[in-house]
Amino acid sequence: MDPFKNLLHCLKAELTKQEEFLRLLTKERTAIVKCDTAELESTNVKKLDLINAAQELEKKRNTIISSLLSSEQTLEQIKLSEIVTKCPSVGTQRELDKIRSDLRNIVSAVCALNAENADLIKNSLGLVTSTLAIVQCAPGGDLPTYSKEGKLSSHEETSLKRSRTSA
Numbered sequence: 001m002d003p004f005k006n007l008l009h010c011l012k013a014e015l016t017k018q019e020e021f022l023r024l025l026t027k028e029r030t031a032i033v034k035c036d037t038a039e040l041e042s043t044n045v046k047k048l049d050l051i052n053a054a055q056e057l058e059k060k061r062n063t064i065i066s067s068l069l070s071s072e073q074t075l076e077q078i079k080l081s082e083i084v085t086k087c088p089s090v091g092t093q094r095e096l097d098k099i100r101s102d103l104r105n106i107v108s109a110v111c112a113l114n115a116e117n118a119d120l121i122k123n124s125l126g127l128v129t130s131t132l133a134i135v136q137c138a139p140g141g142d143l144p145t146y147s148k149e150g151k152l153s154s155h156e157e158t159s160l161k162r163s164r165t166s167a
Contacts, residue, residue, distance in 0.1 A: 018106040025113040
């Protein structure tokens with residue numbers, strides 16, 4: 001089979017995996033908001049499986065690309081757009097360009113949603129920490145104050161430590 005067609009099929013499979021990963025990140029976001037730890041654990045297992053599958057596809061893609069390189073080129077030195085221009089078939093070139101663009105867009109969306117989920121988790125942990133500190137605070141004591149980052153201010157941290165040791 002034509003190596004450019006092989007590359008196209010491999011990239012389509014990678015795009016499918018990225019789309020699945022994006023769907024999982026959306027599920028993860030919902031689980032974070034709902035504090036559904038069972039769903040979070042399930043989602044993480046599925047994400048790991050997808051990551052492993054994506055790594056296998058990456059190896060396959062690198063093998064295909066290596067076969068298309070000249071002897072003096074390496075994988076690190078060449079961009080997909082350069083490989084696409086080497087394709088003799090204009091139709092396959094168009095398909096490769098489209099899939100390259102689609103992959104770029106989906107990877108950007110995955111990165112953005114992953115970063116947002118990380119922020120949600122950090123904020124959620126900050127709320128849990130705040131709630132625990134309030135619950136553990138001595139009756140009649142000052143309630144702790146937290147910064148935007150969800151961290152105890154140093155004055156509050158000192159008084160909270162004192163109240164814990166006296167309790």
